[in-house]
Amino acid sequence: MSKERGVLTGEHFVNGDWACAEGALAAGCRFFAGYPITPATEIAERMSKRLPEVGGVFIQMEDEIASMSAILGGSWGGVKSMTSTSGPGFSLMMENFGLGLMTETPCVVVNVQRGGPSTGLPTLVGQADMMQARWGSHGDYEVIALAPQSPQECFDLTIEAFNLSETFRMPVLVMSDEVVGHMTEKVTIPRLADIRLVERRKPTVPKESYKPFQPTEDLVPEMCNAGEGYFIHVTGLTHNEKGYPVITAEAQEKLVRRLVDKVRVNVDRIIKLEERFVDDADVIVVSYGISARTAKSAVAMARAKGLRVGFLRLITAWPFPEKQILELAHRVEAFVVPEINFGQMAREVERCAAGHALTVPVTHAGGDIHHPEKVLSVIESTLKLRVKRQVPALSAQ
Amino acid sequence: MSRTEIRVSGFGGQGIILSGYIIGKAAAIYDKKNATMTQAYGPESRGGACAAQVVISEQEIDDPEVSSPQVLVAMSQEAYTTFASKVSDECTVLIDEDLVDPTAISKVRPQTFSIPAVRLAEEMGKKVVANIIMLGFFAGKTGVVSREAMEQAIVSSVPPRFAELNRKAFERGYDISQQAQ
Amino acid sequence: MNALLEDGTIDQETAVEQFLRMDRLPHIWCPGCGIGTAMRSTIEALLEMNIPQEDLAVVSGIGCTARTAGYLKLDSFHTTHGRAIPFATGLKLANPKLNVFVFSGDGDLFAIGGNHLIHAARRNMDIKVICVNNFIYGMTGGQVGCTTPTHSKTSTSPYGNYEPPFNLPFLAAAAGAVYVARWTTYHVRQIKRSVQEAFSKRGFCFVEVISPCPTVYGSRNGFPTGLDMMKYFKANSQTLAGADPRDVGIELGGKIKVGKFVDAERPTFQNMLSEMWGDIGLQENRMVEAE
Structure with missing residues (x-):
């Protein structure tokens, strides 16, 4: 009900x-x-x-x-x-x-x-x-x-x-x-x-042998709730699978590495992107949230002018789509990244492009959204750079 | 381009934001188009000048900003002076003739139409429905949203006990829009 | 292990052990520390009350006392510094059948977490707070705190503390706690009784337990051993049941007024909620055991 x-x-x-x-x-x-x-x-x-x-x-x-x-x-x-x-x-x-x-x-x-x-x-x-x-x-x-x-x-x-x-x-x-x-x-x-709903993965082992921080196959532990008789201990200290504090480098390595890997090994289950016109693109506009909407307008304007511009929207901002950006970086000349800051995600794009494509941030201090015309002008000036043709060594890397 | 940009403006308390909301709802829910409404927030919007922006399109709306409206509704002199001087000659400008002197700007736009919305509302015994009278006028003059959609959007956006009053206010405004001016 | 002996009596040690994570002992507390005493009195109180162990949950923040959560064999949550009370608030609201109590120190509950304590008391949130007050930040090595008596020497008040301390019962009472008591670790039976009274009541209940910290407080202030501090507690405690909480402030080397100061009735947050909405259906919303 x-x-x-x-x-x-x-x-x-x-x-x-x-x-x-x-x-x-x-x-x-x-x-x-x-x-x-x-x-x-x-x-x-x-x-x-x-x-x-x-x-x-x-x-x-x-x-x-x-x-x-x-x-x-x-x-x-x-x-x-x-x-x-x-x-x-x-x-x-x-x-x-x-x-x-x-x-x-x-x-x-x-x-x-x-x-x-x-x-x-x-x-x-x-x-x-x-x-x-x-x-x-x-x-x-x-x-x-x-x-x-x-x-x-x-x-x-x-x-x-x-x-x-x-x-x-x-x-x-x-x-x-x-x-x-x-x-x-x-x-x-x-x-x-x-509506697809995911419910909590409850313990599947007997109470005596349940460990609240013991990973299953995908590194995620099953979770009981308080009041179910498991007598769990939960602490912000570095802990073992039972949840007990263990203040050693070894315990830290085991726990924190798993917490990191839990996301890293499952990136393909997590990351969602929206792609448009990337196949023939010379430049791809990468954006997210409200900036992605005005960016999309700019891409449509560029396409209307016959410019080969693609669009990639980060529906998942974190974890960052490292693989996808690197793969695209081999195919395009540059990424244009409009966002309402001074280049936060642009820095990630640049890192993941690893020198195979140029990254051009379109910055904004905040208070308003990007105007499509501004994004378009950055796209156009970026296209004029013709980075890979001018610097063959860069694309050959 | 099917994109239509609308700005509804006036001062706080006139139901300006609600008017923008109803236009958007009429287009999005009842005319089955796409619509995006934006507005100013915070203490700045609680008194003084006030505006709502609506974009209506057959296509997906990427850019939510209104930069060159095809319709401007001005319910105060200040709003009119601020916004009417920036619109194109093709823009339909709708004003309350008792609140706005259209000649206050150097060039009155050719598509300027007026209605005594507040006075008519007072005649109906409820000054607060002036914005709904204006919506009737808007629907009839612009055709941006259908008459039926606007009526449904109004009825579904006001408390049920005021539905009839608002429907009448809407009709009043619509009827006047159909008279020669 | 079974606490019930052949002759029908209860083996107290075995019973207490059922409330402890024996695989985590020995504990980290120093010789002469009073936190273990406060913990034991609390366990004995809960034992006698026969609340099913799975219906109890303990939440703590950070500090020596907060480590208690790690030794109690209950659903136990050792959270961040100062935030035990809001965490406990969420836990209690999500599962109203749980008896949620907070076991933490004076610095955790009244300095960094002071705002949460007064607001939970104001709401009369149905949680019990046991605060071990040792006048000092013990875990970090003995810095001055919001309960350190004026003129006490600590590692960050080397010339003597020139601030007045909080009077914890007064603060808790003023904020709206429906039960307020104070004892020292000398008063083990009284602590037990107060904990039982607190758990028998609905609403925000506060029990302060004054505890020796010979290692970093006593050693600098004339009580080099735990025994010295216990002797001081014994000689200087004045039981003043029903005393006006505003009169129970503590001065360095002065009298310590102990007793139950507040025992009042007032609608709890939960009462107010169910008055408006009936029994809200959180139980049915909880994600239950997989079949």
Whole structure:
């Protein structure tokens, strides 16, 4: 009953934040802890209205640190849990985001990005938290982050984030932005039966022999909930498969390497991209989130002019599609990377292209989205460079 | 190009954002086109100047920004002066004649039409439906969304007990749009 | 191991061991430390209450006391510094049948985590907080904290602490805790009773246990051994049941007022929620055991 009420099947004309909340509910999220912050507040507001209707709990915490901590507790309590925030709150969540990674706690964190640093532009767009999403908590780890470009994707990718979080037993990020979060478009919500949902992988071994951090074949451990009689110990300290602290280099190597490999060996199950016109492209525009939409306009304009320009959208921002970029780098002359920051993901593109193609960032300090004409002008000037023809050695590498 | 850009403008409290929302909803949900609505947020949008942008297209909408609108609705002098001076000659400009003096800009656009929306709303006993009267006028003058779609979008976006009032307001505006001007 | 002996009596040691992760012992605490005493009194309290072990969950933050979570054979969560209470809040809200308690130190709960404590108390969240107060940051080697009595010497107040300390019962009570008690590790039976009273109540309950830290606090402040501090607790504790919490602040070498200071009734967060929504269906939403 409450499951069906969680899915508002039909067509809605709604904003991205609303869609994000409904995606969470459709995914089975029944616990939300959050703190008001522009431009993510609408997610919390929607959850506060909807969760009680479906038998869930909404709580407004005292800050974002508490919000992140509470959803980890909620998840171990056996309930799919989420929080949402923006820049300053995202910074505050980072330590306990790391606790979620270390303790392999499934949950979803939505960051509706605004302009930063600091308080920056509360009501205006930014995409400058992409590297913070990747490296914002201390220590070394891998993350999964999805970048919706529309309210429909806010719905779809929030469900996907929950599925990935349960599949890989880790917090998953939805890196939305102010324009996507506040823009209103049609969102189609399917029937519950037509939504693919992943539930928690529960222990399949007897209670006595269950180890909460013992990996299965794909490196992901099975997970019990608190209150089921497993008497688990869960700690942010480096720990063994039983969960007990072990403060040695060997234990660190075993645990942290697995946490990293858990994502790395499964990249093909995680990464989703949208590709257009890449087959004959001389230049490929790589983008994500709201920037991908104006980039796509620019690519259409370039194509209309007869220019051989392709388009690659990172639906999954992290893990980064290293293989795909390298492969494309061998075929194209350059990548053009528009994003609302000073070249965060462009740096990744450049790294993965490994010198086989040029990377040209299209930067923006934030507060507005890229205009297609600007992206087009960078595409055109990049095409004029004719990098590989001028520097044969580069393409021969 | 099937892309139509619309800007609805006025001041806070006039139901400007709701008007933009209803236009978008009419196009996206009831006319089965694509529509994207954007608006200004935060304290800046809670009083003073206020605007909603809607893009409607048969195709997928990539760029959500309104840069050169085909329709401008201005419900305040300030909004009119700011936006009407930037639109092209082909742009349809819809104003409330009691709130906006169209001659305040150097060149009144040829496709400028006016309606006393607020006055008509007051005659109906509810000043707040002025924006819905304007939507009726909008539907009739521009044809950007169908009459049926707009009506459905209005009825589904207001509280049920005000549905009839709003439907009448819509019809009032629509009827006037069909009279010669 | 079975705690029930042939003559029908309970073997207390065996019973206590059932609550301990024996494979994690010996513990890390120093000789003379009082945390183990507080833990043992808590275990004895829970044993007598007969709450099914799987219905208990303990959450801690960071510090010497927070390590207790790692020794208790319960679902136990050793979280980040200061964040035990919000984690416990999420755990309790997701699974209301769990008896969730926080076992952590003064620095964890009142300095870095102080904001969470007052808000959980304000909400009257149904969690129990046992705070071992040893006046110092022990794990990092003895730095001044928000409970360090004025004039105490610590590694970061080498000339004596020139700040006043928090009065923990007063703070907890002012924020809205429905049960507030303080004992020292000399008062093992009283700790047990207070823990039982706290677990018998609904709402935010707070038990402070003053504990010796001879290694890094006592040694610098005239109590070189645990025994010295215990003697001090014994000689200077004044039981003042029902005392106004504002009067129970602690001064260096002064009297320590102990007892139960608050035992009140007030709707809990959970009460308020179910008043509005009935029994919310989180139980049915929990991802249950795979068949």
